[in-house]
Amino acid sequence: MDMLASLLHITPAVLWMVLKVVIVFGGVMSLAAIFTWVERRGSAMIQDRIGPNRAALFGKIRIIGLAQILADGIKMFFKEDLVPTDSNRNLFWLAPFLAFVPALLGFAVIPFGKSFSSGGATYHLSVLDPGNGMGMLYPLAIGGMAVYGVLVAAWSSNNKWSILGGMRASAAMVSYEIGMSLAVVSIFMTTGGYDPSEIISSQGGTFLGVLPNWNIFHQPLGFIVFFTCMFAETNRLPFDFAEGESEIVAGFNTEFGSMKFSLMALAEYSHMMTASALIATLYFGGWQVPFVQNPPVLLSVACFVLKLLFFAWVFVWIRWTLPRFRYDQLMALGWKRMLPLAMVNLVFHAWRMSQGH
Amino acid sequence: MAVVVKRAELTWLDRTYVWPVLQGMSITFGHFIRNLFTPTAKRYTVQYPEMKSVIPDGYRGLHELKRFEDGAIKCVACFMCQEACPARCISIEAEEFSDLNITQGFEEKRPATFKIDMLRCIYCGMCEEACPKDAIWLRKDYELAAYDRLSMQYGKWDLMNTYDEVDGKERISQDPTPSVPRRTIAL
Numbered sequence: 001m002d003m004l005a006s007l008l009h010i011t012p013a014v015l016w017m018v019l020k021v022v023i024v025f026g027g028v029m030s031l032a033a034i035f036t037w038v039e040r041r042g043s044a045m046i047q048d049r050i051g052p053n054r055a056a057l058f059g060k061i062r063i064i065g066l067a068q069i070l071a072d073g074i075k076m077f078f079k080e081d082l083v084p085t086d087s088n089r090n091l092f093w094l095a096p097f098l099a100f101v102p103a104l105l106g107f108a109v110i111p112f113g114k115s116f117s118s119g120g121a122t123y124h125l126s127v128l129d130p131g132n133g134m135g136m137l138y139p140l141a142i143g144g145m146a147v148y149g150v151l152v153a154a155w156s157s158n159n160k161w162s163i164l165g166g167m168r169a170s171a172a173m174v175s176y177e178i179g180m181s182l183a184v185v186s187i188f189m190t191t192g193g194y195d196p197s198e199i200i201s202s203q204g205g206t207f208l209g210v211l212p213n214w215n216i217f218h219q220p221l222g223f224i225v226f227f228t229c230m231f232a233e234t235n236r237l238p239f240d241f242a243e244g245e246s247e248i249v250a251g252f253n254t255e256f257g258s259m260k261f262s263l264m265a266l267a268e269y270s271h272m273m274t275a276s277a278l279i280a281t282l283y284f285g286g287w288q289v290p291f292v293q294n295p296p297v298l299l300s301v302a303c304f305v306l307k308l309l310f311f312a313w314v315f316v317w318i319r320w321t322l323p324r325f326r327y328d329q330l331m332a333l334g335w336k337r338m339l340p341l342a343m344v345n346l347v348f349h350a351w352r353m354s355q356g357h
Numbered sequence: 358m359a360v361v362v363k364r365a366e367l368t369w370l371d372r373t374y375v376w377p378v379l380q381g382m383s384i385t386f387g388h389f390i391r392n393l394f395t396p397t398a399k400r401y402t403v404q405y406p407e408m409k410s411v412i413p414d415g416y417r418g419l420h421e422l423k424r425f426e427d428g429a430i431k432c433v434a435c436f437m438c439q440e441a442c443p444a445r446c447i448s449i450e451a452e453e454f455s456d457l458n459i460t461q462g463f464e465e466k467r468p469a470t471f472k473i474d475m476l477r478c479i480y481c482g483m484c485e486e487a488c489p490k491d492a493i494w495l496r497k498d499y500e501l502a503a504y505d506r507l508s509m510q511y512g513k514w515d516l517m518n519t520y521d522e523v524d525g526k527e528r529i530s531q532d533p534t535p536s537v538p539r540r541t542i543a544l
Contacts, residue, residue, distance in 0.1 A: 044392075045388065045392040046385045046388050046389050046392075047388070048388060048392060048400070049402060050397060053397065224375060317382060317386065317389075318378075318382065320385060321381045321382050321384075321385045322381065
């Protein structure tokens with residue numbers, strides 16, 4: 001690595017950083033693209049259909065329809081890029097990026113594997129090294145930024161459906177953020193720190209001798225609240241109020257076409273990846289391998305990726321199981337159920353800590 | 358009289374919403390697993406160009422002009438089908454053939470041209486009903502597509518050639534003088 005760095009005339013630290021950025025964001029983006037296909041195939045399987053299985057490389061190699069992603073991408077790139085006449089052109093152009101970037105950025109602090117040291121230097125497997133002072137607050141803050149993507153997209157397209165979708169989505173996202181943050185706060189309390197690496201390392205070992213020492217077994221209520229809020233955050237069914245096809249056409253992305261629409265869709269899936277990573281980190285021990293005390297680095301990375309994929313699949317799975325909530329039901333659930341439950345969870349764990357557990 | 362609809366009593370477990378969600382998820386996952394381990398060919402979906410569903414009897418598809426054993430057309434150009442056709446897609450021109458008979462003129466009548474405009478045809482089967490000679494039948498072929506409109510004008514020889522392969526009959530030779538060059542889609 002030092003040799004490669006000197007060849008490129010950069011310091012090894014910068015090279016390592018660049019590598020991490022490329023691997024993490026490239027990986028998340030390609031996973032998001034793959035999950036557009038997984039969503040379609042998975043929904044088809046759930047509904048006894050077959051789904052896209054025909055797209056083939058060079059018309060010959062049918063890799064169970066995975067070439068569909070390529071076909072979609074090529075199609076999207078070559079479509080005409082329409083901008084509505086009365087839209088705010090600059091914001092309309094900016095909106096997909098505002099949606100896409102925060103969805104990816106949240107991933108930056110999440111460790112995707114165990115830190116290891118080699119040649120006297122310690123390498124951390126997360127884009128931002130632990131101890132950066134932001135910790136878990138960073139993905140929460142970035143998650144708050146995701147509202148702007150939806151709202152700017154809705155506002156700039158000058159369309160009534162869009163603005164309705166955007167308003168509903170932003171209201172939902174803002175209200176669920178509170179419950180989510182409170183659920184996370186109780187994890188910060190029991191961990192005694194808000195750095196993701198601390199949260200993960202506190203989840204090693206076993207709980208009651210038979211279960212892995214994951215936070216979900218300590219705080220099942222907090223998990224339910226956090227998990228539900230994550231669905232509202234990512235704007236996915238059963239809380240997809242930004243889109244709501246049956247009510248407001250396609251909501252905030254009604255006017256978006258070609259690659260802009262594709263970027264919006266990719267933003268949703270990247271958001272899903274980040275959300276799954278957060279769930280895995282906070283409640284399922286991140287890279288911790290159950291019942292393995294000091295796992296090898298590669299095993300820890302594999303375990304994290306497995307957890308990530310599982311939760312991404314759960315997002316798909318739930319989408320094709322549950323119908324959409326009504327808007328007032330969503331708000332009632334957010335403010336009258338999730339928020340009090342999160343508070344109960346917080347107070348309970350505060351009390352438990354005061355009793356010396 | 359008002360009917361009091363008895364609402365289903367929800368247990369506390371149902372009210373949590375979490376348990377019913379898990380039940381629903383188990384159902385969808387069951388479907389997912391079942392379909393995951395079923396080969397594509399054995400699922401409900403008929404993968405069209407490779408698989409074809411069985412066409413039920415009584416299906417009304419492409420027409421066939423029936424022939425006698427010796428290959429002569431059964432149609433006597435009586436124009437009944439042309440009259441019965443609600444879409445007016447059939448156009449027939451009659452001709453006389455065989456020997457000249459002293460008392461009755463020519464002995465037989467047959468269509469010189471028998472055209473069906475498949476773009477206008479609604480496959481209602483009225484021509485089949487109207488035919489006094491059972492000379493026109495609607496068969497089960499449904500893959501009728503072409504690159505241009507002219508190719509959808511089926512003439513007498515085309516319609517006499519529309520036997521199913523399963524009938525075991527040989528196709529008669531092509532129209533010796535095709536009026537329209539035809540380009541049909543080869544599947």
